[in-house]
Amino acid sequence: MIESDFVFLQHGVTQQDVSGWLHRGNLNIKLFVTSAGREYSSVLDGNYGYDESVVKLTGMPRHDRLRDHREKLIAFLPTWRKDLAGTLSDRAGERKYSESFRESEYFRFYDGLIHSPELLEAMERAGYRGEFHLHPSLRSQLRDFQSNPLITVGDDQMDYSGIFARASLLITDYSSVAFDFAYLRKPVIYTQFDRNDIEGRHIFKKGYFDYEQDGFGPVVYDLQTAIDAIVRFVASDCAEPELYRDRVDTFFRYNDRRNSERVCREIIRMEDSTRPYLR
Secondary structure (H helix, E strand, C coil): CCCCCCCEEECCCCEECHHHHHHHHHHHEEEEECCCCHHHHHHHHCCCCCCCCEEECCHHHHHHHHCCCCEEEEECCCCCCCCCCCCCCCCCCHHHHHCCCCCHHHHHHHHHHHHCCHHHHHHHCCCCCEECCCCCHHHHHHHHHHCCCCCEEECCCHHHHHHHHHCCCEEEECHHHHHHHHHCCEEEEECCCCCHHHHHHHEECCCCCHHHHHHHEEEECCCCHHHHHHHHHCCCCCCCHHHHHHHHHHHHHCCCCCHHHHHHHHHHHHHHHHHHHHC
């Protein structure tokens, strides 16, 4: 592994400052893929330690495979909180069940949201259903959430591309899945009830992306406002407001399904420059 070249395709668009994790001194990435102009600049100008020879604006390969087959479906996909995740078990990547999770504001918010009589009534009236999925780092807490006739609590084997294709509205908080969903020109609602202390409860620091100014949908900070926002979108059959459509169009550099091609070309170019004997 010492002599291998690390091509970082990314697990999602970088919106926060994660230089502490991705700094050159830690990973020595040889090709750093980005999808948006501001994301590209944030890596070059931030404390990551990479220059233009490494950071490339190509678009994310997996976006080439995103498809829009929308149904009357709402996807609830919040990210995790490191202080709520159970301790690591002996199995790699698995976490133990946390007995205190049900006492958290996180549980109360999302449990209250998916079982809101007002929301469920509006969804039933408009013919919508929902799927609620926890982040894999909180999968051991799935037993704390219960399905109802309209909103299903999913298992831990979620097909992300499938739910992106089928859903018409995404409810998330700080997760980078919002970028994949917005790439399909579908609306997002950001539920940030714990915005005042999120940096101390996650692995990132605030970056260039401001949810109020740059986000692809409204930002809500309490349960009732979240319910109201979802009800409004459902009433409009989840039409995307022009303001947010314009933000999406401005944010992403490419929408041509040729991101994979551009990444392959950069890999070949990198190989040619570092290993000329391969030419």
